[in-house]
Amino acid sequence: MFAxxxxxxxxxxxxxxxxxxxIHAILLxxxxxxxxxxxNAVTFNPNELASNLNKQSxxxxxxxxxxxxxLFLDRVLSNLTxxxxxxxxFVSVMPSFAKFVTGDCDNLDSVFCVLCxxxxxxxxxxxx
Numbered sequence: 001m002f003a004x005x006x007x008x009x010x011x012x013x014x015x016x017x018x019x020x021x022x023i024h025a026i027l028l029x030x031x032x033x034x035x036x037x038x039x040n041a042v043t044f045n046p047n048e049l050a051s052n053l054n055k056q057s058x059x060x061x062x063x064x065x066x067x068x069x070x071l072f073l074d075r076v077l078s079n080l081t082x083x084x085x086x087x088x089x090f091v092s093v094m095p096s097f098a099k100f101v102t103g104d105c106d107n108l109d110s111v112f113c114v115l116c117x118x119x120x121x122x123x124x125x126x127x128x
Contacts, residue, residue, distance in 0.1 A: 020096050029089045036085040046073035091116050 016023050050069040063072045
């Protein structure tokens with residue numbers, strides 16, 4: 001319906017948001033970072049976790065209970081979220097970059113994602 005009413009706008013949007021365009025890659029990276037931090041802000045509460053640790057007489061080794069524990073948990077969560085968002089962004093944008101470098105190849109997306117996944121996990125020594 002939108003394309004019938006505004007055909008020029010629809011063609012411009014379709015060309016800008018094409019999966020191989022630069023703007024699509026930037027938008028994808030932005031959305032990955034936004035939703036990674038948003039999800040962690042909604043689901044993880046370092047104050048509550050620090051208070052639960054204090055109630056159970058547990059401490060993080062080398063960190064004083066209370067405010068220091070909250071700051072430590074918040075810093076660790078931010079670092080892990082940043083690392084996860086960077087890895088997700090890399091894996092999601094690399095097939096488009098590889099298509100740009102090597103030319104158009106239909107089977108490149110799925111194969112390249114599997115290879116990137118294996119190499120990243122091997123490099124980071126992640127065991128599952």
